[in-house]
Amino acid sequence: MRSRWLACAWLSLAMMTGAPDAGADVLLEARQLVLAGDREGARALLEEQLRKTPDNPDVHLTYAFVRGALGERAEVRSEYVNLLRSDPDNPVYAVTMLSVSPPSQFVTRMFARLLEKNPEFAPGWEEWGRYHLVNWNPAEAVPPLERAIALAPGRTRSLLYLGLAHRTMGDFMPEFRYLSQAFQADSLDAQIRAEWAFTILDRGDPELALRVVNPLLDGAVDDDYPFVIAAAAYAQLGETDRCEARKREAEERNPNLLRDILHRGIQFRNVAQGREAERMFRLALDLDPNFEPAAVQLGVLLMNRGWFPQARETFERLVRTPAGSTDAVAWKHLGACAAEMGDQEDALASFDTALAIDPGLVGARAERARALTRLDRFEEAADEWERVIDRDPRGWIATEARRSIGYLRKGEAPPPIERRNEVNENPATAR
Incomplete structure (x- = not known):
């Protein structure tokens, strides 16, 4: 589907930065290119960075994500399988290959092997937690994400994922705490900003949610999520005209917007995640009562x-x-x-x-x-x-x-x- 958010790719996009390092500026630039719809530009930038920092797991993970967004998920997975064959003990190749692998018993065994051999490898624990999260197992995501944070407190992605896991389970206070920490640590991250705005909106403060999400409402942004949040906030404030304007901008990016939100809610309902399902249904009704x-x-x-x-x-x-x-x-x-x-x-x-x-x-x-x-x-x-x-x-x-x-x-x-x-x-x- 066109909406990266509704397809969980906003979640994947968060792989684009980890703990601050020499490639952080490049990762930020790549993230901005992806948000603007220039995935080819992001790919070229990351390929150049890989030549400079071949051992940086966040660059590899980001590169794999961008290739997947270009429709090359199978190809990039095959490439990392071959890299792993040439260097079986390389945890960076292993975690990147797993990040673009569909759920299976093989992936589960590979994660177990990776983390047994590399118990201090924070990106591995983080990706293991994300794997559970995108496959509808938020409770299973919490322990590995907590381990990743303990190993590398500066990894804002782990904070983000942990906040989203608690959100999915309906645990408001941990959701609020971890997303707040992630936002304070990296307010330039578009997904962190958007998810923090959504948490604020869901807790009844549409004015603050608008202040948080407004920097993302740039015509160059290719995703509907920030515009959905803004439209819902204006709806809750009773500003119908502004709500409709932001809704139109979201629908320009995703013509099936309401149906996609509805489908997402039904997915949550079908896996007994009722609180998230309710959020999606109410979000759709904010946009169209x-x-x-x-x-x-x-x-x-x-x-x-x-x-x-x-x-x-x-x-x-x-x-x-x-x-x-x-x-x-x-x-x-x-x-x-x-x-x-x-x-x-x-x-x-x-x-x-x-x-x-x-x-x-x-x-x-x-x-x-x-x-x-x-x-x-x-x-x-x-x-x-x-x-x-x-x-x-x-x-x-x-x-x-x-x-x-x-x-x-x-x-x-x-x-x-x-x-x-x-x-x-x-x-x-x-x-």
């Missing part, structure tokens, strides 16, 4: 946590628009929230709307039957369950329907049962 898929996903996430008042408010905003909503699943979820909060009549009204939009939405019929049962309208509930069976005779909901009908026809409420999660039954809005 009427973006229905993000609102549905956010509401579902809140429902699954048992936060029904907040979920109900989310669905209310979605469906109570002047134009109205034709999203039957959203109406069904609104009714489910109302039912959980004891407002059965309101729930029935929402289920009726959902079924008027989509008579085949079996989940809405099942929820309607349950609401009728709670109101002691047993015959109506039994009739609704019969319709569920007619629509989906072999589905798992039909099992509950048949069980319930036997009690309801006798004028009894069926005993409660543990129900599976139904909220993602519509692939159009919940994929």
